Amino acid sequence: MNTTAVSSEWVGRVIDGRFTLLQWLGGSGSSGAFLTDSPEDRAQQAVVKLTPVDAAGAEALIPNLERAKSLSHPNLMSVLHSGRFQVNDVDFVYSVTEYAEEVLSQILSERSLTPDEAREMLDPILDALSYLHGKGLAHGHVKPSNIMVVENQVKLSGDCIHVASELCSHPLALVVYDASECATGTISAAADIWSLGVTLVEVLTQHPPFWDRSTNAEPVVAEALPQPFAAIARECLRSDPALRCTLGDIKARLNPDQFLPERASIASAPTSTDSEARTAKFHGAIPVAAVLILIVIIAVLLLRSHHAEPSAPTASEQPAPSSAAPQTQPQDSSSPVAKRGVVKGSVAGQPPPEVLASARESIHGTVNVTIRVTVDPSGKVSSATPDSRGPSKYFARVAEQAAQRWTFKPAQVDGQPASSVWILQFQFRKSGTEITPVEASP
Numbered sequence: 001m002n003t004t005a006v007s008s009e010w011v012g013r014v015i016d017g018r019f020t021l022l023q024w025l026g027g028s029g030s031s032g033a034f035l036t037d038s039p040e041d042r043a044q045q046a047v048v049k050l051t052p053v054d055a056a057g058a059e060a061l062i063p064n065l066e067r068a069k070s071l072s073h074p075n076l077m078s079v080l081h082s083g084r085f086q087v088n089d090v091d092f093v094y095s096v097t098e099y100a101e102e103v104l105s106q107i108l109s110e111r112s113l114t115p116d117e118a119r120e121m122l123d124p125i126l127d128a129l130s131y132l133h134g135k136g137l138a139h140g141h142v143k144p145s146n147i148m149v150v151e152n153q154v155k156l157s158g159d160c161i162h163v164a165s166e167l168c169s170h171p172l173a174l175v176v177y178d179a180s181e182c183a184t185g186t187i188s189a190a191a192d193i194w195s196l197g198v199t200l201v202e203v204l205t206q207h208p209p210f211w212d213r214s215t216n217a218e219p220v221v222a223e224a225l226p227q228p229f230a231a232i233a234r235e236c237l238r239s240d241p242a243l244r245c246t247l248g249d250i251k252a253r254l255n256p257d258q259f260l261p262e263r264a265s266i267a268s269a270p271t272s273t274d275s276e277a278r279t280a281k282f283h284g285a286i287p288v289a290a291v292l293i294l295i296v297i298i299a300v301l302l303l304r305s306h307h308a309e310p311s312a313p314t315a316s317e318q319p320a321p322s323s324a325a326p327q328t329q330p331q332d333s334s335s336p337v338a339k340r341g342v343v344k345g346s347v348a349g350q351p352p353p354e355v356l357a358s359a360r361e362s363i364h365g366t367v368n369v370t371i372r373v374t375v376d377p378s379g380k381v382s383s384a385t386p387d388s389r390g391p392s393k394y395f396a397r398v399a400e401q402a403a404q405r406w407t408f409k410p411a412q413v414d415g416q417p418a419s420s421v422w423i424l425q426f427q428f429r430k431s432g433t434e435i436t437p438v439e440a441s442p
Contacts, residue, residue: 039080068082071158074127104148128155341415347406367395368388368400373421421439
């Protein structure tokens with residue numbers, strides 16, 4: 001066996017006398033990752049990553065892993081343990097991290113993300129990078145294989161954190177995710193921005209942008225890329241690090257209404273002129289409103305008078321006096337004054353979602369997905385769209401497919417079948433799936 005390269009044949013080994021390699025998860029180069037038991041809770045799963053190193057490599061990796069263990073952010077993978085060990089006189093460094101239910105690179109091998117999914121991915125990754133950069137750190141390896149879902153939360157891998165602007169003592173072969181300045185071994189926050197731009201193009205197209213590193217040209221961002229992502233990607237992929245956008249710029253493009261300080265200051269502290277103008281408009285509207293209300297009152301009184309007091313009959317038409325009590329005539333249901341009736345619909349058939357056994361076993365806690373369903377007057381689903389996809393694209397897709405197969409007893413308005421809107425709340429657990437239907441409107 002080649003003991004310098006980690007492979008699936010290592011399953012069953014015990015690392016550092018503590019971590020049993022339970023299942024091969026994959027590898028890159030001579031490194032490899034395995035499923036193991038969480039050292040904090042044996043009922044939970046964790047991942048142990050093994051990397052063969054020389055003395056210089058170990059001296060570089062160990063401090064980074066120790067630093068990573070001290071970091072804490074909801075969108076950063078936790079490094080639980082790290083250390084060194086030997087196999088047949090070969091040195092290895094290992095790290096134990098949280099177990100990820102999904103990896104972005106695996107999803108991209110099947111399909112690209114929608115713009116909404118890309119936005120859901122970007123926000124937490126921006127938060128994680130902001131946290132690192134604020135501490136003078138850089139990630140150095142932002143790419144789809146390092147973006148994961150852990151217990152319904154999008155996270156960035158945390159076992160490859162570096163001090164910003166430091167020189168990497170053992171640089172790897174450069175790839176498209178590495179900015180041009182990485183050729184000198186420099187790791188920086190600006191290089192993270194570059195990597196994020198490449199990743200953004202890839203998640204929307206399934207392919208990173210074309211880039212010829214040997215030239216000064218910048219990567220080609222397809223014109224068909226939707227906005228604001230196309231603009232963000234181009235600003236991330238500037239050859240000059242000083243010209244690249246910042247994390248704040250990206251957030252502003254994604255959520256422009258939240259990054260307008262002028263509008264915010266006006267809203268929180270209106271000037272006297274603005275206040276007087278609004279007051280004048282309010283007072284000026286009072287006479288108009290009063291006239292409108294008076295017109296409505298008069299119209300209602302006239303309508304009631306018209307129905308309650310019909311014109312008096314002529315003498316020849318006068319009915320003979322009778323001591324019997326007047327009989328109330330039944331009102332025609334087609335009369336415009338007949339009371340409108342709304343009867344809510346109900347669920348007729350609810351086929352369960354088809355969840356793969358391996359996917360259900362990967363659930364830790366609960367995966368929540370909300371689907372908005374439009375039901376036509378025949379009771380069939382005309383559209384099913386996610387209101388909240390949750391962190392797992394797989395379970396969102398399964399819930400959407402299940403919702404499309406539901407059938408309903410249609411709602412009724414004035415005795416006639418009508419369209420309606422339902423909200424289906426899916427709760428996926430390892431033990432099963434619970435679905436709560438709520439009719440939003442008939």
